[in-house]
Amino acid sequence: MYIYVITFIMLIVLSYTDCKTQRIPNTVTFPCMLIGLTMRGFPSLITILFVVMLFLFGAVNILPMGDVKMYMAVGFLLSGGAGFLVLLVSQCILIVYSIIKKGSVYIWQDRVTSYPLAPFVFVSYVILIIAKFMLWADETIQERILIWKKE
Numbered sequence: 001m002y003i004y005v006i007t008f009i010m011l012i013v014l015s016y017t018d019c020k021t022q023r024i025p026n027t028v029t030f031p032c033m034l035i036g037l038t039m040r041g042f043p044s045l046i047t048i049l050f051v052v053m054l055f056l057f058g059a060v061n062i063l064p065m066g067d068v069k070m071y072m073a074v075g076f077l078l079s080g081g082a083g084f085l086v087l088l089v090s091q092c093i094l095i096v097y098s099i100i101k102k103g104s105v106y107i108w109q110d111r112v113t114s115y116p117l118a119p120f121v122f123v124s125y126v127i128l129i130i131a132k133f134m135l136w137a138d139e140t141i142q143e144r145i146l147i148w149k150k151e
Helices: 002-021 028-040 043-061 065-078 080-102 118-135 139-149
Strands: none
Touching: 002 028, 002 065, 002 118, 028 065, 043 065, 043 080, 065 080, 065 118, 065 139
16 A cells, blocks of 8 residues: 555656756655565566566657656556556646647647647546556455555
8 A cells, every 4th residue: 555655755856847947856766666566576578578668769859758657657566557548648638638728639749839748648547546446446444455565
C-alpha cells in the first residue's frame, strides 16, 4: 500500500513542478526509482522491457527525457505492466485534451506548444487506482486490506 501512496505523492509533486516550470526534476524521479527497486526487488522482464522502450522513446525524441524518467519511476514503483497502462491512459487523455483545446494532435512539437505531461499521468494514475477498487467491489474490506499488505 505504501507504494501507491509514494507514487501518488510523487505525481502530485511532479505535476506541480511540470506545470510551473515544464521540467521534471531528477531530485524526485531518481529517489522514487530507487524506492521502487528496493521495495519491489529485482525488476521483472516486463518492467525491464518497459524501461528500455521508454529509453528508446527518449533517445529518438518521441518523449522528453524528464517525462521518460517520470514514467520509469512509475514503472519501478508500480511494476512494468501497471506503468505501461499509466503510459497508455495518460497519452490517450493527453490526445483527447489536445484535440479539444487546439483541434490538433500535435502535442510534442516544441516547448511553446507542448503540454506538461505530469498532470495527465497523475489523472491516469488516479483513474487506474479507482478502476482497481471498482474491480474489487465484491470483496469485503478485510480481504482488500489483506491483499494490499501482500503487495
